[in-house]
Amino acid sequence: MYRFQLTTTLYYGPDSLSALSALSGRRVLIITDAFMATSQLMFQVREVLAEATIEVYDKVIPNPDVAAVAAGLAAFVAFEPEALLAVGGGSPIDTAKAVRKLALELGHRAEAGFYVIPTTSGTGSEVTSFAVITDPVTHAKLPLTSDDMLPDVAILDPDAVSTVPPFLVADSGMDAISHAIEAYVAVGHNDFSDALAEKALRIADTYLLRSYRSNQDVKARTHQHTGATMAGIAFQNSGLGIVHSLSHAIGGSFKVAHGRLNGILLPHVIEFNAGELGIRPGEISEVARRYVTLARSLGLSASSDRNLVLGLVGWVERVRRELEMPATITGAGIDPEEFRAKIPALAATALQDFCAEGNPVKATEADLTRILEWVA
Ligand SMILES: NC(=O)c1ccc[n+]([C@@H]2O[C@H](COP(=O)([O-])OP(=O)(O)OC[C@H]3O[C@@H](n4cnc5c(N)ncnc54)[C@H](O)[C@@H]3O)[C@@H](O)[C@H]2O)c1
């Protein structure tokens, strides 16, 4: 028996913020960051919640740590909300998820629900039971998981992403691409997650660069927003892989955006998983065959399966280049010597990250070390 989880109700498209009117008359704690707290979006949220009693906790920092969660929890306990609403990118949403989990453990239910309004198109956090919290001592990024962290309602309003600057469209878009590709080959992949991952990738193929080039392209930003959520539902139900375990390890030690690291790692991980492209006719592995199917779904064609896998690698590299993202760790501004010195520790950390369990090819510490050397 298998399980495909569909917990979160999605409202999407223009005017979907009006779904918040269900919270009229309720006590609502909003968890957000300082930038979003003063945004036009928050003004619109306040308008819809005019009849609610609102408290705003806006101290979320990017890559939230345990202290940020503890402060959010203190705000929750002090206000005793009937509903929790996260507004922002992955950082406010993940903070709110961890706060919700801990509040439940302390007996605070907020029975009117857990709502999220994602303002970036990438993490998929609005539909997953994962939250990434940083350990302030070791700086490791800890992916936590609990069904209690699944939002009840996610609102995908195009207005929420109209202000995203190009570099953030790129970083979050590459995160969504890596969710789709990792979900498609992960050990837990299934027909449902395959459909969502494949479609999410085709949406990125059509709309990500358009989203990057113009925040006036509402159609592109709307579809890219939907696609990122689709990729989130896919990986929630199939797992991820070593792009994410390596990215979490590197991101814990060096200040580079998660999606940017994924973009550097993804082509190398595809090659590693496909057997470093030692594919001969009649000998193609199951995972390489899945990359071939994905390549075909993007409309790529080639004279051999090996070249189709290479085509998928080339597609990621082309999107990355057009998004003006770095191809190496050094290109991302990390000192190469400092990075190389940390490779053994990073490989050991990545091996322990639970995303590694989803990878279709079991990667040893030596394999992870080799990939880290490739990306340096
Ligand atoms: N839970 C998961 O499954 C999951 C998956 C991937 C990443 N993550 C985590 O999510 C976090 C990253 O999230 P993120 O990339 O969405 O960014 P973020 O939430 O960290 O925000 C980054 C910056 O962008 C700004 N911003 C957000 N929305 C904006 C908008 N609409 N317009 C203008 N500026 C905006 C924020 O104010 C902030 O300064 C990391 O902590 C990462 O580890 C979680």
Ligand SMILES: [Fe+2]
């Ligand atoms: Fe991610």
